[in-house]
Amino acid sequence: MKKIGWFCAYTPVELIHAAGFLPVGVKSDSGAEHEDVVLGDSICSYVRSCMGGALTGAYDSLSGVVIAHSCECMRRLADGWGYRQEEIKPRMLHLIDVPKVVTDSSIAFFAGGIKHMKETLEEQVGPITEDALKNAIETYATTRMHFAKIDTLRKKEAPAVTGKEVAALIEKSFEIPRESFNSLLENFIQDKEGETGDESAPRIMLIGGPGNSSLIPTIETVGGLCVVEHMCTGLRLFAGERVPHEDPCHELAALYLKKAPCPRMLHDKAREAIEEIQAMVKDYRVDGVVYYSMKFCANMQMQYALLKNDIPLDVPVKVLEGDISSEVNAREVQSFIKRLKKRRKKNR
Amino acid sequence: MNREQVIKENTEQRKIQIENLLCAKGLEGISPKDAVKMAFPKAFEDLSPSAKRGYLNTEQFFNAYNFNIQGEFEYHHLAWRSLFVPTEIMYAMDLLPFTSEMVASQLAMSGMARERIETAEAHNFSGDICSFMKAVAGGVIENIFPTPDILITSTHLCDPSAKYAELASHHYNRPEFVLDIPYGLYDMSIRGSEKDLKRVEEGVEYVCRQLHEMIDFITEHTGLRLENEKLRQVIRWTNKARAWLEEGNDVTLHERTAAKKGVRELDYAANLMQTWGTERIVDVYKSRCIDYKASVEPKSKGTQPRIVWFHLRPYFKTPLMNYLDEKIDLCGSQINFAYWEPLDLADPIRAISRRTVLHPAFSSITARTAIAIDEIPDDTDGIIAYYPKSCRHFHGGSIMENETFKKAGIPILTIDGDCVDDRGEDFPIVKTRVDRFMKSILKNPRSAKK
Numbered sequence: 001m002k003k004i005g006w007f008c009a010y011t012p013v014e015l016i017h018a019a020g021f022l023p024v025g026v027k028s029d030s031g032a033e034h035e036d037v038v039l040g041d042s043i044c045s046y047v048r049s050c051m052g053g054a055l056t057g058a059y060d061s062l063s064g065v066v067i068a069h070s071c072e073c074m075r076r077l078a079d080g081w082g083y084r085q086e087e088i089k090p091r092m093l094h095l096i097d098v099p100k101v102v103t104d105s106s107i108a109f110f111a112g113g114i115k116h117m118k119e120t121l122e123e124q125v126g127p128i129t130e131d132a133l134k135n136a137i138e139t140y141a142t143t144r145m146h147f148a149k150i151d152t153l154r155k156k157e158a159p160a161v162t163g164k165e166v167a168a169l170i171e172k173s174f175e176i177p178r179e180s181f182n183s184l185l186e187n188f189i190q191d192k193e194g195e196t197g198d199e200s201a202p203r204i205m206l207i208g209g210p211g212n213s214s215l216i217p218t219i220e221t222v223g224g225l226c227v228v229e230h231m232c233t234g235l236r237l238f239a240g241e242r243v244p245h246e247d248p249c250h251e252l253a254a255l256y257l258k259k260a261p262c263p264r265m266l267h268d269k270a271r272e273a274i275e276e277i278q279a280m281v282k283d284y285r286v287d288g289v290v291y292y293s294m295k296f297c298a299n300m301q302m303q304y305a306l307l308k309n310d311i312p313l314d315v316p317v318k319v320l321e322g323d324i325s326s327e328v329n330a331r332e333v334q335s336f337i338k339r340l341k342k343r344r345k346k347n348r
Numbered sequence: 349m350n351r352e353q354v355i356k357e358n359t360e361q362r363k364i365q366i367e368n369l370l371c372a373k374g375l376e377g378i379s380p381k382d383a384v385k386m387a388f389p390k391a392f393e394d395l396s397p398s399a400k401r402g403y404l405n406t407e408q409f410f411n412a413y414n415f416n417i418q419g420e421f422e423y424h425h426l427a428w429r430s431l432f433v434p435t436e437i438m439y440a441m442d443l444l445p446f447t448s449e450m451v452a453s454q455l456a457m458s459g460m461a462r463e464r465i466e467t468a469e470a471h472n473f474s475g476d477i478c479s480f481m482k483a484v485a486g487g488v489i490e491n492i493f494p495t496p497d498i499l500i501t502s503t504h505l506c507d508p509s510a511k512y513a514e515l516a517s518h519h520y521n522r523p524e525f526v527l528d529i530p531y532g533l534y535d536m537s538i539r540g541s542e543k544d545l546k547r548v549e550e551g552v553e554y555v556c557r558q559l560h561e562m563i564d565f566i567t568e569h570t571g572l573r574l575e576n577e578k579l580r581q582v583i584r585w586t587n588k589a590r591a592w593l594e595e596g597n598d599v600t601l602h603e604r605t606a607a608k609k610g611v612r613e614l615d616y617a618a619n620l621m622q623t624w625g626t627e628r629i630v631d632v633y634k635s636r637c638i639d640y641k642a643s644v645e646p647k648s649k650g651t652q653p654r655i656v657w658f659h660l661r662p663y664f665k666t667p668l669m670n671y672l673d674e675k676i677d678l679c680g681s682q683i684n685f686a687y688w689e690p691l692d693l694a695d696p697i698r699a700i701s702r703r704t705v706l707h708p709a710f711s712s713i714t715a716r717t718a719i720a721i722d723e724i725p726d727d728t729d730g731i732i733a734y735y736p737k738s739c740r741h742f743h744g745g746s747i748m749e750n751e752t753f754k755k756a757g758i759p760i761l762t763i764d765g766d767c768v769d770d771r772g773e774d775f776p777i778v779k780t781r782v783d784r785f786m787k788s789i790l791k792n793p794r795s796a797k798k
């Protein structure tokens with residue numbers, strides 16, 4: 001099966017699936033070991049890693065990529081990719097712009113952008129039928145439904161689901177056909193239903209972008225339990241509810257723009273993001289928040305300043321600034337978890 | 349809060365904010381009225397073109413605190429603005445813009461930026477956030493800026509300023525309007541395929557609709573209304589100013605003129621200014637053009653290399669700009685480029701929308717460099733690009749830009765610096781790089797390569 005890579009949780013992957021490609025999520029550190037020589041060091045480490053990976057063959061199995069214009073770093077990734085295209089094997093490069101506000105007209109405009117992307121894919125594979133797209137939307141809606149169930153399990157007192165397990169599932173979702181992934185989720189849920197986990201572990205909410213693969217293991221090794229990840233490699237991938245619309249591109253546009261927002265979003269949606277975080281702290285009975293602020297990501301850094309200065313959360317927040325593959329300071333995390341453990345014991 | 353209450357609250361707050369500003373400037377004890385009078389020692393008409401530009405900015409700055417140039421109270425409906433929000437509609441509605449990035453550069457020019465940046469960093473703003481925004485954030489925390497009636501921001505060119513406005517809106521408890529500008533339409537307009545051109549038109553329509561919503565938003569929150577005739581008048585001024593700007597640019601780009609000075613030339617920052625749509629900006633660009641024409645010198649007279657400048661300059665005090673003034677003939681700059689066609693009086697809002705979405709700086713590096721290669725005359729010797737290290741939009745593309753210009757035979761020097769934050773300033777190192785660049789230009793002149 002031919003593969004198309006995608007980078008950002010705002011990419012309407014259903015369309016790639018409907019075109020008969022396997023959508024492959026480019027993992028947050030898949031190219032990290034490769035040095036990027038095209039983008040300056042003011043660009044975030046995720047984007048630099050992707051650029052480095054592209055130049056050193058890490059994505060040679062792909063036929064092309066779709067880059068969602070989610071931020072200023074992603075725009076430069078599209079530039080770098082196009083600029084060095086001759087040395088990069090995946091040939092197709094499509095940049096799709098994603099609005100930063102959610103209104104009727106931004107949804108309609110984004111629907112136009114999805115159609116524009118559809119035309120690019122059709123140049124590769126021929127017509128994508130409406131039925132194929134509707135089926136793809138259905139298949140991905142099943143994933144969302146399964147994740148909603150997993151979330152319900154995680155909201156319970158002493159959940160049996162760990163953050164590490166969810167991270168492993170998400171990693172799988174990046175590389176296997178969606179139908180198989182849905183079966184995997186079904187089995188996972190069956191295994192976990194009725195099970196319980198460690199009651200004393202402080203419940204952690206993670207906020208961030210593409211994150212850092214050693215973050216969740218570090219938190220859980222030192223005694224915390226991640227119960228929700230408001231991240232590009234977490235909740236933001238599978239949140240959102242389907243509202244059927246006669247035009248499937250319009251339906252996708254609404255689904256993606258209205259879902260749990262990344263800090264890139266502005267205006268009402270940005271306010272909603274903060275309210276949502278506040279509500280989740282209660283919903284998931286969170287003891288503490290770890291905010292993983294990606295260096296050189298202005299959106300995440302600004303959201304953090306807002307949370308810290310103006311809208312404090314009801315629970316302790318620990319900010320860690322780093323990149324996608326830097327070492328996570330285990331001692332720092334450990335002392336935070338220790339503090340939360342004491343607090344949790346006292347509160348109970 | 350109703351409109352009267354907003355005006356009352358703003359009036360009270362701005363009185364305190366101007367006092368705070370003067371205090372931060374080290375002018376405590378001086379009454380705001382006196383400070384305003386001191387800022388205008390000469391009449392507008394008697395000034396040089398560059399000083400006229402400064403006068404206009406200062407006047408608007410004090411207006412934002414409810415002072416006219418006599419130092420008398422005059423309430424102004426104020427809109428916090430990010431750099432690329434079009435201003436014509438605001439002036440046609442009697443709404444005064446207060447541009448956050450411009451304010452940051454003013455803080456830097458008066459030596460006030462560093463402390464504000466330190467305030468921001470002490471309040472959870474990360475060290476690698478753009479210093480323009482950190483200076484503004486610090487100023488907001490210290491309460492030295494006037495409370496706006498509303499905020500209007502746009503998503504182009506970069507992430508920090510639109511994102512920061514969200515924080516400012518929360519801080520001041522004033523409503524915000526966000527103009528969502530689609531990225532990449534300029535590139536599509538160049539590619540020119542049927543599907544791309546269709547997308548460009550959808551983008552123009554999308555922004556046009558938002559501009560109409562913006563007008564309703566302004567009316568709803570300030571009571572100000574848009575008069576079509578006033579808008580047409582404002583557009584006429586913009587078109588005239590644009591024509592003078594372009595004519596003046598032609599002179600600088602093709603001739604040597606004694607009147608032009610590098611720093612002053614950069615301070616016009618014409619396509620960034622919040623003065624588009626005022627009557628006085630016509631005068632500024634007209635006198636600039638006349639001045640330049642009157643001082644044209646024979647080409648043989650000057651020996652300094654002719655250099656085009658990219659992005660902005662350091663606004664804090666540094667010997668660099670004076671040094672460059674001696675060394676180079678700054679003959680053009682990105683920020684003075686009149687990139688748009690005259691606006692259509694018959695359909696002004698759509699024309700503003702088109703200008704906004706087709707901003708060439710909101711495009712790929714390939715498109716940006718192609719314009720420059722096209723526009724820079726053969727007798728120009730090279731480019732100096734001054735990019736803040738914290739700027740993803742410009743600095744993030746500098747490696748590709750460098751290679752492209754070198755391939756096109758245009759020497760380029762990229763200075764990694766900062767426009768507002770002087771803490772990492774290292775003039776001797778930059779000077780060495782400039783000297784080396786000049787030497788190589790003189791050794792291998794572009795003309796010899798042709």
Ligand code: SF4
Binds near residue numbers: 072209210297298
């Ligand atoms: S981490 Fe931030 S800057 Fe990097 S790709 Fe994600 S949103 Fe963009």
Ligand code: SF4
Binds near residue numbers: 507508742
């Ligand atoms: S320096 Fe760059 S990031 Fe900062 S305001 Fe300018 S374009 Fe935006």
